[in-house]
Amino acid sequence: MDRTHEITVTINGVKVTRRVPARQHLIDFLREDLGLTGSHAGCEHGVCGACTVRVDGTIVRGCLTLAVQADGRRVDTIEGLSDSGELAPLQEAFHRRNAAQCGYCTPGMLIAAQDLVANHPGATREQIREHLSGNYCRCTGYQAIVDAIEDVLGK
């Protein structure tokens, strides 16, 4: 049987058709085949959240999704969500609050945080922490990140 498969995915609004190996993760397809290196591959087993992207509007792990599973779906990455301006308030708040140091986790943090902004605008500080429990930051101690998200939710 053929181990590569042709897929058509709408990435940040642009329809893309490629052949991918069955075992290729969505995160590696985005980074290596399409050059969209804003999403990061961290732990590669679903724990750290650095690879968070959106598929059909909901946040998923790019390392626990196969590229072939994205066939026919809409995928939005940090590049598209940044260009569209959707993340601008969070980006501004992260900048102002100094909520990034090395920046490795930041794209995943922003996409996970935007999920909260869009779907649970009344979230408390505790609920922000719960929602981000799947996104690891090894630099900031999270305080500044939670502060930044709280700023945007409070507006």
Next chain:
Amino acid sequence: MKAPAFDYIRARSLAEVFDLLEEHGDSAKLLAGGQSLLAALNMRLSSPKLLIDITRLSGLSEITVRDSAVTIGALTTHAALERSPEIRQRLPLLAQAAPHIAHAAIRNVGTFGGSLALADPAAEWPACCVALDAQFVIGGKTGTRKIAARAFFKGLYETALRPGEVLTHVEIPVPGPDYRSAFVELAQRRGDYAIVGLAAVAKVARGTISDLRLAFLGVASTPALARKAMAAMEGRRAGDAAAAAKALEQDFSPVADLYSSAATKMQLARVLTGRALSALGA
């Protein structure tokens, strides 16, 4: 970490799935959400030759409410159960347990049936199904059969599923109007694997407990129904949790894991028993 090479087929019908399972046997695995399977493949703990993607099969992701029971399709995601008003109203235990499962991005994709069929000893849904006395509907080439949740979990990652069979639906009887439920869990961090967890359901009339079900996760290789502790609480006030906590030792001897000794787990199980009963009586 990259998964070993495998091939992939997106199944269009259950009949096709049964044919593929018959043809490929043990070398094929079902992809039902993949939030445990793909992690295991990335770590090369498993190396199937073929993944059969069942996530786009129709008719397996519905929550159907009938008078006395709720039927949940195996491909219903954790997030769908977490958000469902029907589940919150009729099976609040599931709504209480859902937020403990991993993280939002994983709950959006991981499935109810996938978790049950995997039978991870630290998973939330198996214990909930045992507490609620659910029936599992299993499909196969030669027809369907039903098996009680309490007979389904056989051992560590081991179930009553036979080769070629697929868990398709779960039927859960809706507890009566006087019933209450509680789900409590201890983990190192929110969303981590549970150290110990407890799904509790009981009839509560003026603070008195009857028909209590206590199903623990993380203490044995399968969900553990604490029958002695359940019996010890019959007719008692919810505040008398000491009777149940004492009886727990006759129900199971916890298995130590990398981080917690058997004695620690037993102590945590007692603590959770107190918390769950207090939540039931509140």
